Amino acid sequence: MGIFTISDQGYKKTLTLQSPADLRVVGNYDCASHEDIKSAVTKSRMAQQAWSKISLENRVELMHRVIDVIIENQDHIMNVVMEETGKPIQEAMSMEIFSAIDSLAFYAKRAPKWLRDEKRSMHGPMSFLKKTKVTYKPRGVVAVITPWNGPFILSINPTIQALLAGNSVIIKPSEVTPRSGKLVEDIFLMADAPQDLVQVIIGDGLAGAQLIDEVPDKVSFTGSIATGKKIAKQCSENLIPFSLELGGKDAMIVCSDADIDDAAKGAVIGSCMNAGQYCCGTERIYVVEDVYDEFVEKVVHETKKLNQSSEGFSDIGATFWDKQLDIIEDHVEDAVQKGAHILVGGKRNPTLKGLYYEPTVIINVNHQMKIMTDETFGPVISIMRVKSENEALRLANDSYYGLNGNVWTQNMNKGMNLAKAMETGACSINDMAMSYGVNEAPFGGIKQSGLGSVNGKEGLRSYAHAMPIIIGKKSASSYPYTEKSFKDMKGALKFFWGNKFLRRIWG
Template sequence: MSLYEPIESTDSRRHLQLRSPVTLETTGELICASREDVAAAINRARAAQPAWAATSMKERSAIVERALKIVLAKQDQIIDTVVEETGKARTDAMSMEIFSVADQLCYYAKNAEKFLKPHKRKVHGLLGLMKQLRIVYKPLGVVGLITPWNGPFVLVMNQACQAVLAGNTVVAKGSEVTPYSAKLAEDIFREAGLPEGVLQVLLGDGETGAAIVRGGVDKVSFTGSVATGRKVAMASAEQLIPCTLELGGNDAMIVCADADLDRAADGAWVGSCMNTGHYCCGTERIYVVKEVYDEFLKLVLEKGKALRQGSQHGWDEDVGAVFWDRQMAIIEAHVEDARAKGASILMGGRRNPDLAGLYYEPTVITEVDNSMDIMVLETFGPVLCIQKVDSEEEALQLANDSEFGLNGNVWTQDKEKGYRLAAAIDTGSCSVNDMALSYGIPAAPFGGRKNSGLGQVNGKKGLRGYCHEMPIVIDRFGGKMQNGYPYSTKSAEGMRKLMDLLWVKTPLGKWMS
């Protein structure tokens, strides 16, 4: 039984019947925006963009600050909507969809003006005596934003906030699995005073998203699968528009011999099972040096016994439902492939037989290696795969032996060693003595290496990524152009002597740089 199924309709739009991952009961009907609906939304965004770009940063930031207050005032409604559509644990909904959103809104409202303020930049060498360089950050225009089902509210709010603060208008689409969680972003920003047409969140499926990508927007920000990300990249290249792609992950955890094992075991569970394991920076491979392997595994298994699953636990639930039946199929296939190839399932390894919905038991697997799908592909579920290694060097080699490179974490009480190992991991970001935190720190640019993505979002770099960084060169003094026509042998010889003076006979050029 699928969580969304096509149903007959009397109009030209696609209609989907939605179901709850917690109960599998019907929850409503989704009417997907058509290609014509997308075109109309982009036209509205295009018409609204010049006036929005003309507003002051103080006006824009004030709207974001009001949105922050609305999020906090309506947090229970937001959590209820997200949990109804995803089945995630309520605490995961609060931390990811409320706290993280509030923190990001606060950060960008406070810092956007500073990050995007026009500024002077020094011109080096002799040219600096005659020219002045100013940098202006100009909005790109209309941004297409495509977000997935695992963070249905936070991923729209965060990227839309950055795009509109930069002076763009946004046409967004959340997943068909979680459409109304995404739609909340438009409702909240409109209530905060965002003008009509500046942020539109459309309801729809993959065809709706494709229409946005191909609909004439000026940039695409996409979060989702590698396969779809490639299609977005190709469409963007054909249109010569920029895109950022935040794609899959298969993040590694390295446990050194001197790690605080109790904390590391806690980190393994949270890193692997937070949000039911449905986040791109989830820990999927755990490499433990042989000296502490047995003790670490013992602690993991002891702590796993206390985990609670099921909506009947309310705020005390630790691991929620699998958000999508298609993801459940992937989790089950990867675990069964590992089992068939000789892995040991020490805990879980099956659907929870006591719950009616899409619940997969928190799972611990050992005796794993890279012949198994679960170690080389993205599983995106509440599964801990633990592999014994002879040394930290072997752990680092295995961590880098992946087509993915989004995040990772290293556990050691020697912070300098942790820093060196983290820097050596070929990944977009890394944490030391904690699970993946980089997306939750707004100042940190976030993006992946290899198949995990293209470009970076968040922080100063992410905000500026929604702009064209335009250099303006201004002549200081006027007068005759030194390099003007007519050219002559005399002027060429003068240039040659100047280059000798700057970079051959004296260190003058280096001094002036």
């Protein structure tokens, strides 16, 4: 039996879920049928029509009520997440509760400014004739399809933004963490959100496909590259706007002038946080040979101090999904067979009942190994010696992923130059990847790591249609075309753009 199983009785499907922490059954759920999904979309459209007429101030007030509900129910939320994922309580708090409240407060404060009508200055001859305003109109029903590695935050964060923009939301959480996703619907109802404004449908991948078949007005997806491509194809058939936040294989570059103590600690938490199961986790580390031995020694020292347990304040939790554990083992075994050397860990934890993989340090790795090219998604610290920062940059960019990265140096100019040269959606200097948690910043990948941006002003506005309205008292053009109208246009062309000085003014 896997972590989840779906049984089909013909008239309905039932999902049975085990906890990866101790393998006990923690839930049985009825899966949504196609008719259930159709009904949910119909209800969502009706709820959205009413919600779109609600003032932005009242939408903001809902977010503050949700904050209060989460604070009051934080222990329950953490318990549900930990039961479904096996993550430590500190990470359940920081990644799920703290981040959710931070996003709610952040967007509640800024949405009135970022979504209000915006005046745009006209240029050239049109500046005498017209004015432009851009209004941000809701898209309608937003489908949010979420993964299992951050099951509560990755469900509620896009929901917050979509609702503030005037949309309704249907969430389809991962089969691995259905109850964590369902919490979002429960919490909004507890905060007196309108009925059907936020709904959750539980099911397998087919349920997600059926949801998109009902033609929502936007799809927000976080998950694997393979599923992301399927969603992109399905959305394109009906021209549904979509965003894809997909996998990563983030590179860390350690320069010869880096603070090695700090870099070693950053490598350990960047690789092992959430048991390595987050899309912008550090998965490849390139260390300039001048400081390689010192760096490896300190990483080994820090890794050996980590506590892995199913109880109390553990540092490293469970692997959330049995199939992911198989991938981690395969990558490590492949690396060892090709010459890599394990300094710490390298196996399942034999003292724990659940799906626990020991925090692992592995060296003598190269790009012929899966562990340096494919997403591992586990608590594995893979370190490669390089001759120079240029070689590190070349190898960092030698990937079909491009989500995030980090550079470690005490020279900020060097750090900026390396960060800009990395082929990633974002980069940090002297810290692990942080951009998803920085709400001011847009978050999105390049290459195979995604399409579009979430978060920040750009992400919030992506849940709205930016509609320009051009305002004027009279038409700027009319028939008939005459020799005079043609000469007038040529004269205007010469006046506004024929002179280089005036061109800079009117352009």
